[in-house]
Amino acid sequence: MNPTFLALLLGMFSFLLFLLAHIIIWRSPLGRHKGVGLLTMIAAISYLGTFATEAALFVNGKEFGWHWWLSLPFYLFLVMLYFHFYVGIDRSVSLRIVGELVHAQKGMRIEKIHARYSPAWMLQARCDLLVRHGWLTQNKGAYSCTKKGHLLAKAAYHIQRWYRLEATG
Amino acid sequence: MDPSAIQLSLLLGLLASPVVPLFHAILIRTFRRGNVRLMMVAFFLYAVLWFFLSLYCIGQISPDWIIAGLSLTGFMALGYAEAFSMISRGFSLHILIDVYVHGTRTFRELLTQYRGKGIQWLIEKRIHNLTQGALVIQKNSTLFLAPRGMIIGKTGNFIKQFLSLGKGG
Numbered sequence: 001m002n003p004t005f006l007a008l009l010l011g012m013f014s015f016l017l018f019l020l021a022h023i024i025i026w027r028s029p030l031g032r033h034k035g036v037g038l039l040t041m042i043a044a045i046s047y048l049g050t051f052a053t054e055a056a057l058f059v060n061g062k063e064f065g066w067h068w069w070l071s072l073p074f075y076l077f078l079v080m081l082y083f084h085f086y087v088g089i090d091r092s093v094s095l096r097i098v099g100e101l102v103h104a105q106k107g108m109r110i111e112k113i114h115a116r117y118s119p120a121w122m123l124q125a126r127c128d129l130l131v132r133h134g135w136l137t138q139n140k141g142a143y144s145c146t147k148k149g150h151l152l153a154k155a156a157y158h159i160q161r162w163y164r165l166e167a168t169g
Numbered sequence: 170m171d172p173s174a175i176q177l178s179l180l181l182g183l184l185a186s187p188v189v190p191l192f193h194a195i196l197i198r199t200f201r202r203g204n205v206r207l208m209m210v211a212f213f214l215y216a217v218l219w220f221f222l223s224l225y226c227i228g229q230i231s232p233d234w235i236i237a238g239l240s241l242t243g244f245m246a247l248g249y250a251e252a253f254s255m256i257s258r259g260f261s262l263h264i265l266i267d268v269y270v271h272g273t274r275t276f277r278e279l280l281t282q283y284r285g286k287g288i289q290w291l292i293e294k295r296i297h298n299l300t301q302g303a304l305v306i307q308k309n310s311t312l313f314l315a316p317r318g319m320i321i322g323k324t325g326n327f328i329k330q331f332l333s334l335g336k337g338g
Contacts, residue, residue, distance in 0.1 A: 027331075069176060080247040122260075165197075
């Protein structure tokens with residue numbers, strides 16, 4: 001078999017292994033830890049799984065890991081493509097709205113969408129997350145940045161200014 | 170398969186990657202808009218630069234180094250797109266920036282003055298974009314799904330259910 005094609009196959013095999021592990025874990029009790037961090041860990045281990053499979057099968061009679069330079073970039077590209085898809089599905093507000101409308105046979109009033117997707121609930125959830133992960137502190141009802149929150153916000157603020165980004169969201 | 174050509178292609182892809190934010194920022198400042206098309210143009214320019222640099226250094230065309238290099242440039246481009254999306258649209262990051270800019274912010278201030286427009290604006294903007302994108306039809310104050318929106322909504326709901334992601338957003 002052509003070595004280039006074989007290397008790409010191994011990359012694809014790693015990706016399918018990653019998808020399988022991802023689905024199994026997400027649907028298991030371990031799925032309560034679901035997030036991009038765990039997904040990254042699964043991606044790393046899945047590629048190593050390819051090496052284990054290669055060692056077991058002694059593919060093509062070549063030296064161990066010969067395919068690395070081609071299969072790994074290809075695999076990383078596929079994984080990054082999937083991450084985009086996954087983050088979009090998981091976090092897209094627009095997709096959430098469209099998903100709500102699927103069940104509304106007679107349409108849905110805009111006020112009902114606002115009620116279901118309460119701005120206060122959205123904001124509270126994010127603020128709680130930021131406090132929990134140490135980016136914000138809360139004191140007498142007011143939020144302020146922690147040291148690391150200050151650094152990140154400052155960097156992001158200046159990057160926005162460099163790109164001349166207006167308010168989006 | 171020539172590992173040294175692949176390695177050189179990957180190295181040049183990595184070294185050339187800083188041009189993506191540079192090209193993107195120049196395009197945004199030149200055309201005074203920040204849409205996705207300008208990012209695609211920046212990616213294309215990056216890929217072209219990588220290709221000609223690699224061809225010059227390697228000296229001959231071969232599918233190995235082209236596939237490896239394209240995979241890496243694709244990976245870098247997608248990574249940049251994700252980072253840029255977070256900087257320009259990330260809800261949590263913008264809460265952090267809002268707090269940073271003002272020193273402290275109460276919940277009420279964040280709710281009504283988020284990015285100068287309030288959180289309510291986030292939902293209104295998305296509804297506007299969904300109608301512009303012909304996924305949703307608005308009749309008076311009621312939203313209905315267009316056929317395309319129904320397909321996307323049902324697919325999104327199925328995937329979220331399959332991966333136990335909850336409602337998302």
